[in-house]
Amino acid sequence: MSALLEVEAVSRRFRGLLAVDAVSFGVDAGELFAVIGPNGAGKTTLFNLIAGALPPSAGTIRLAGERIDGLRPDAIAARGVGRTFQIVRPFPAMTVRENIMVGSLMRTPHAAAARAKADAVMERLGFAALADRPAASLTLPDRKRLEVARALATEPRLLLLDEVMAGLRPTEVDAMVATLRAINAEHGTTIVLIEHVMRAVMALAGRVLVLHHGARIALGTPAEVVAEPEVVRSYLGTGPVH
Amino acid sequence: MRWALGLALAGALLAAPLVAGRYELSVLILVFQFVLMGQAWNLMMGYAGQLSLGHALYVGLGAYVPALLWLHFGVSPLLGVFAGMAAAMLAGAAIGWLGLRFGIEGVYFALLTIAFAEITRVAFDHLPVTGGAGGLFLPVTPEGRAAWWMLDGGPVFFYYVTLALAAGATGVVAWLARSRMGFLWRAVRDDPVAAEALGVNLFRARMQAILVSSAMASVAGVVVAFYYRNLFPSQVFDMSRSIELILAPIIGGLGTVLGPVVGAALLTPAGEALAALVHRAGLDAPGVKAVAYGLLLIAVIWVRPSGIWPWLARRLGVS
Numbered sequence: 001m002s003a004l005l006e007v008e009a010v011s012r013r014f015r016g017l018l019a020v021d022a023v024s025f026g027v028d029a030g031e032l033f034a035v036i037g038p039n040g041a042g043k044t045t046l047f048n049l050i051a052g053a054l055p056p057s058a059g060t061i062r063l064a065g066e067r068i069d070g071l072r073p074d075a076i077a078a079r080g081v082g083r084t085f086q087i088v089r090p091f092p093a094m095t096v097r098e099n100i101m102v103g104s105l106m107r108t109p110h111a112a113a114a115r116a117k118a119d120a121v122m123e124r125l126g127f128a129a130l131a132d133r134p135a136a137s138l139t140l141p142d143r144k145r146l147e148v149a150r151a152l153a154t155e156p157r158l159l160l161l162d163e164v165m166a167g168l169r170p171t172e173v174d175a176m177v178a179t180l181r182a183i184n185a186e187h188g189t190t191i192v193l194i195e196h197v198m199r200a201v202m203a204l205a206g207r208v209l210v211l212h213h214g215a216r217i218a219l220g221t222p223a224e225v226v227a228e229p230e231v232v233r234s235y236l237g238t239g240p241v242h
Numbered sequence: 243m244r245w246a247l248g249l250a251l252a253g254a255l256l257a258a259p260l261v262a263g264r265y266e267l268s269v270l271i272l273v274f275q276f277v278l279m280g281q282a283w284n285l286m287m288g289y290a291g292q293l294s295l296g297h298a299l300y301v302g303l304g305a306y307v308p309a310l311l312w313l314h315f316g317v318s319p320l321l322g323v324f325a326g327m328a329a330a331m332l333a334g335a336a337i338g339w340l341g342l343r344f345g346i347e348g349v350y351f352a353l354l355t356i357a358f359a360e361i362t363r364v365a366f367d368h369l370p371v372t373g374g375a376g377g378l379f380l381p382v383t384p385e386g387r388a389a390w391w392m393l394d395g396g397p398v399f400f401y402y403v404t405l406a407l408a409a410g411a412t413g414v415v416a417w418l419a420r421s422r423m424g425f426l427w428r429a430v431r432d433d434p435v436a437a438e439a440l441g442v443n444l445f446r447a448r449m450q451a452i453l454v455s456s457a458m459a460s461v462a463g464v465v466v467a468f469y470y471r472n473l474f475p476s477q478v479f480d481m482s483r484s485i486e487l488i489l490a491p492i493i494g495g496l497g498t499v500l501g502p503v504v505g506a507a508l509l510t511p512a513g514e515a516l517a518a519l520v521h522r523a524g525l526d527a528p529g530v531k532a533v534a535y536g537l538l539l540i541a542v543i544w545v546r547p548s549g550i551w552p553w554l555a556r557r558l559g560v561s
């Protein structure tokens with residue numbers, strides 16, 4: 001397997017705070033990869049750096065061998081990186097279908113084709129019934145699913161999911177895990193997910209990166225990282241484990 | 243139901259000059275102008291979320307450029323309109339570039355649009371070629387023969403011209419709203435950060451909206467120039483013009499195809515009737531229309547914050 005995403009010594013500083021501290025890791029094409037760590041560990045900031053929402057203070061980021069750090073978010077999206085927002089950002093005045101169409105319009109210039117694609121994505125995520133509802137009227141779990149749907153509609157090579165299972169019931173978590181697995185298997189979509197729901201992490205991820213105070217403290221299979229004393233001390237012992 | 247309603251309305255509009263008098267026609271012509279300008283402004287604000295308080299600039303350029311071309315070179319306004327469009331788009335591009343390049347957004351962007359309109363007003367006041375503050379007058383065709391290709395005609399002629407323009411603008415907006423561009427504009431309006439993450443180029447989307455909007459607004463200028471046949475910078479580029487043209491879309495419903503139509507159809511006749519009433523009562527109150535518009539605006543925003551049309555459409559079951 002070849003590395004799809006290569007993060008090398010990436011840092012991000014917010015005034016005095018080093019939110020991401022010289023983090024390096026690689027994700028292979030087709031991998032299911034998780035990022036965990038306590039609140040404020042720098043997970044979301046790491047996503048913002050990869051997706052171009054923030055420029056890194058130092059380090060390089062490569063997608064399929066090409067540098068993407070410093071590119072605008074839309075350019076990175078066009079290269080095949082889809083991302084969701086932990087604090088959801090729906091287009092409130094647009095319907096669910098229209099929200100998803102914005103994603104599919106990146107790959108097709110035609111509204112009709114984008115609509116068909118959006119309908120397929122909604123079907124897949126099980127909320128076709130909500131198609132014509134304004135996004136502003138959705139519940140939080142549905143807004144999280146909308147985030148996933150919109151990102152998926154861009155047909156990403158790399159999907160960055162930021163706590164999309166937070167607030168879901170256990171059965172819904174299992175359904176989402178199954179859906180993500182299926183997408184990964186069918187399209188070879190590489191998925192990197194930030195998740196506090198350990199049930200999902202253990203079920204889904206082949207490898208896990210653990211961040212603490214912005215720095216990488218562990219990287220390995222789920223079984224390996226949960227056995228690391230430092231991970232237990234900084235995260236599993238104290239953080240929310242579901 | 244929907245089709246019957248539309249057909250009846252179209253028939254009534256086409257037949258109106260048969261029954262309407264000069265005054266009624268002049269009011270309807272005004273309504274159509276406000277539909278056209280309102281549609282243009284609504285594209286930028288209602289669809290793409292960019293507040294412009296300087297649209298009089300585009301209308302004014304769309305008036306002056308064809309008027310000057312006609313006066314000095316005898317160019318038909320039917321061609322001059324494209325030159326006016328180009329001038330308006332150039333001005334829009336300059337404003338847009340400054341705003342987007344330097345991240346001037348929201349009210350600050352609105353201030354920028356005002357500044358450009360004001361600067362242009364002052365410049366036109368002092369430029370000899372535009373006739374300066376003394377104004378520009380467009381004589382009627384010398385032989386006294388009305389000529390449609392020189393946009394010279396009576397109220398009935400301008401009634402159909404403005405009706406066609408208003409209908410055309412509404413059609414264009416309806417088409418744009420369903421196009422890829424329209425979708426991306428609305429996404430940018432609702433959440434630029436999310437839109438960008440979905441591959442939308444913010445600069446391009448916003449610039450497109452400015453260009454289409456300024457081009458459409460400039461067309462209204464041709465009517466202003468050739469129907470009223472006199473132009474003064476202090477009137478054409480005045481800020482009150484920019485304000486006046488945004489009322490109909492706000493009252494009718496921002497970001498809806500028919501909002502500017504409904505808004506203009508209610509607002510303009512009401513304002514004109516009020517002014518006539520005050521005049522007949524022998525009162526001299528030039529600000530009465532502005533006050534009435536202001537009160538109406540507050541009332542509508544109070545009870546129907548998203549405008550009259552979305553509510554009316556639900557009532558009529560046509561949304």
Ligand SMILES: Nc1ncnc2c1ncn2[C@@H]1O[C@H](COP(=O)(O)OP(=O)(O)OP(=O)(O)O)[C@@H](O)[C@H]1O
Binds near residue numbers: 017019038039044086
């Ligand atoms: N735009 C910003 N400006 C200043 N500080 C920021 C900014 N974004 C994040 N931070 C800070 O950086 C640190 C890391 O935040 P981040 O959101 O990346 O953590 P996280 O691991 O995603 O946490 P959580 O699990 O709560 O989502 C925090 O201390 C946060 O306050």
Ligand SMILES: [Mg+2]
Binds near residue numbers: 043044045086
């Ligand atoms: Mg986070």
